[in-house]
Amino acid sequence: MVDINAWTVVLAAGITAVATGLGALPFLFVRDFSGWWLGVFNAAAGGLMLAASHSLVAEGTALGAGRTLGGILTGLVLILVANTLISREEDHDVAELAGADARKALLILGVMTAHSFAEGVGVGVSFGGSDELGVFITAAITIHNIPEGLAISLVLVPRGTPVWKAAGWSIFTSLPQPLMALPAFLFVLVFEPVLPVGLGLAAGAMIWMVFAELIPDALEEISGATAGAAVTLAFAALFAFQHFGLHM
Incomplete structure (x- = not known):
């Protein structure tokens, strides 16, 4: 018989998924983008993804450094394979984007979706430990x-995707969270050992995405100094958001 707390876990993970769509809201107020701003947005998205990767690696290392390292290397291999397969197909149409923009959209959506599998497992495993830990982890992942979601929207909206669709795609990438939270909660002993692997896998893929796609695109529009500042500020902002947001 399924414990009633199982449905609480699904609801909690669903809230974390919906929160991702909030990242698109700033684009309701800013709609016209010059090439300079597109470069800054790419660099900022890279900084946000680097900060997220740092968080994932730190979490994974606390659970198992070796498994996290294995996950990072596996993530690198998988994203290289995915990039090769996507590059072979010339016709892409994703989020109202086409060509190279659609390829980037596919990659970032794929990377962020893979990342959400690990977060969903994290929510379920944390509730398997205690209700208090589960609530804390859920709040942390929601923040x-x-x-x-902003990182995803920074890539999609300036290239022509409507804000509401960017929000929808952002939520889509987080749907694995409620899908994985319930089985992870019900079978903690099975899922807990693979959690650091999943965290490392997502981090490895995200790091590749930053340096292979986002930063080179940014440097086509802005100087290295500006890109470096945008990356650092975005990294610092997410770091502060993660570590101080829960205490405000």
Whole structure:
């Protein structure tokens, strides 16, 4: 018989997924983008993803450094394979984008969706430990997901995707969270050992995405100094958001 707390876990993970869509809200107020701003947005998205990767690696290391390292290397291999397969297909149409923009959209949506599997397992495993820990982890991931939705929107909206669709795609990438939270809660002993692998896998793929796609695109529009400042400020903002947001 399923414990009633199982449905609480699904609801909690669903809230974390919906929160990702909030990252698109700033674009309701800013709609016209010059090339300079597009470069800054790419760099900022890279900084947000680097900060998220740092958080994932730190969490994974606390659970198992070796498994986290294995996950990072696996994530690198998988994203390289995905990029090769996507590049072979010339016709892409994603989020009202086409060509190279659609390829980037596919990659970032794929990376962020893979990342959400690990977060969903994290929610379920934490509730398997205690209700208090589960609530804390859920709140932390909810706060963490808003900038992730912003990172996705920073790539999609300036290239022509409507704000509401960017919000929808952001939520879509987080749907694995409620899907994975319930089985992880019900079978903690099975899922807990693979959690650091999943965290490392997502981090490895995100780090590649930053340096192979987002930063080179940013440097086509802005100087290295400006890109570095945008990356650092975005990293610092997400770091502060994650570590101080729960205490405000």
